[in-house]
Amino acid sequence: MPSMTGARFVAETVHGYGISHVFFMPYIGPRALMEMERLGIKRVQTHGEKAAAYMADAYARVSRGPAFCMAQAVGALNLAAGLQDAYLACAPVVAMTGREFLSNQKRHAYQEVDHVNPFSAVSKYSAYVSTPEHLPVYLRQAFRVATTGTPGPAHIELEGIAGQAVMEEEAELEVFVEEAFTKLPPFRPEAEPSQIEAALRLLNSAHRPVIVAGGGVTASDARAELIELAQKLSVPVATSLNAKAMFPSDHELAVGVPGSYSRACSNQVVHEADLVFFVGSHAGGQVTHFYQIPPQSTPIIQLDINPEEIGRNYPVQVGLQGDVKTSLRRMIDSASPAPARTAWIARVQELVQDWKDSVAHHVNSDILPMRPERLCRDLSDLLPSDSILVSDTGHAGIWTGTLLDLKHPGQSYIRCAGSLGWGLPAAIGAKCAQPDRPVLCFTGDGGIWYHLAEIETAARCGINTVILVNNNHSLNQEQDGVEDTYGGRTAGSDELWLFEDADFARIAESMGALGLTVNKHSELAGALDQAFNAGRPVVVDVKTHVEGIAPRAWTPS
DSSP, rough: OOOHHHHHHHHHHHHHHHOOOEEEEESSSSHHHHHHHTTEEEEEEEEEEHHHHHHHEEEEEHHTTTTTEOOOOTHHHHHHHHHHHHHTTTTOEEEEEOOGGGTTTTOTTTOOOOHHHHHHHHHSSSEEOOOOGGGHHHHHHHHHHHHSSSSSOOEEEETTTTSSHSSSSSEEOOOOGGGGGGGSOOOOOOOOHHHHHHHHHHHOOSEEEEEEOOOOHHHHHHHHHHHHHHHHHHHEEEEOOOOOOOOOOOTTTTEEOOOOOOHHHHHHHHOSEEEEEEEEEOTTTTTTTTTTTTTTTTTTTESSSSSGGTTSOOOEEEEEESHHHHHHHHHHHHHHHOOOHHHHHHHHHHHHHHHHHHHHHTOOOOOSOOOOHHHHHHHHHSSSSSSSEEESSTTHHHHHHHHOOOOOOTTTTEOOOSOOHHHHHHHHHHHHSSTTSEEEEEEHHHHHHHGHHHHHHHEEETOOEEEEEEEEEEEEGHHHHHHHHHHHHHHHTTTTTTOOOHHHHHHHHHHTTTEEEEEEEHHHHHHHHHHHHEEEEEEEEEEEETTOOOOOOOOOO
């Protein structure tokens, strides 16, 4: 067995799991970072630990494999805060931090606080490693846990503020990479045949069934199977934000995104359904709008790779435990063509068309400043056929989820699972995972301020992503709540949601990126063409209307 430092072992293990980029905030494991350079791993040093975690989150989701991020002891809790999004998004991120020497803990050592509870809240697994001899056991476990079942973050904590007690010491270590855990999903279990038959019987007997597809469809790469099953059984499909790219937006069975960030028609369809098939979806609070849509009395089928999720939020008639892709394939092979559901399909298409008609005046508006609805329409037409769209949360998630159509099967969509400001660093991580594909981040001026410094990171590291800012100089998603409290718009209420009109193009230029400004929709095509061919990071500052406020989710009266 060869003798090597813990740093070399970490670097060779990360390389062995196919990770091309690591995201970190110094000062952590400098010898490991040196060893990574020798192996060709790109090291992306960020301006904050949360940004490093966000980059790793997006990298993992786009690559459908594990990602790696690091921080020293003092910044560990900032990294934990960033892991919240990876945890909520079920992204297999392995995080490594330093920790004050054990002999100094519980003694008011400088900048020393508890790490156990913060990381236990946002990870599936956390282990403390005090010597390099323990690395082979615990690092291997971290990759295994991060990728299996419902994916999620894992955490390794090393002795020493910078992990030096493990990284700098030598031991007899053998690098062993388990191929299964280099990708998602590592295993593809198939749902039981008897349960598949039971599910098909229910689907065929239903008059108004609907599929609600979740992030498990994306993680399993099951787009083709979802489309084929829906067509064979004549079942309309609603897609969560995490599965937005998994069903064609122009398909006759397409319903759109349901839940809280939703189209009214999607919630209406799911509410009227007499059977809902949750496919790779947790049926959580956002996709069901706080567990109201569908009603709790609706018969439910649920397919998930993790049996703990089946029936968690809705009692199930049939539970299918298995990988989405293989289980849907078995359902397709076993299914007979469903009875025609002419009336139901017509009703679904009527609701979808009614919703489109209701937003058409904003979608087609030429008003200045631009309406965000018009911006989304134009982006639907202009995004490259192989692009990755990265969406921030809040209004950005609603606009892109409901009004921005992905028109090509080669396009991808990932969105923020929790924290506003995630979009900019996430776009950097996505571009690292797929450097040959165009990446566009859709965020607002409220979102870009969080991690604006990472534009410099992208420029310094040559990560040529495009950041589009829906710039209405406000957090106008907060406007209604603030003005309800104040009883109207006053000077005091304005302070809580209005900003000064910043020039993000000039800010980008000062950081080494290209800055472009768009004032009207006719300028957008040229700006995007320039941005995607610029050969450096680009910020496209789109001036939009402050009254562009997303509608609230439809709920039954």
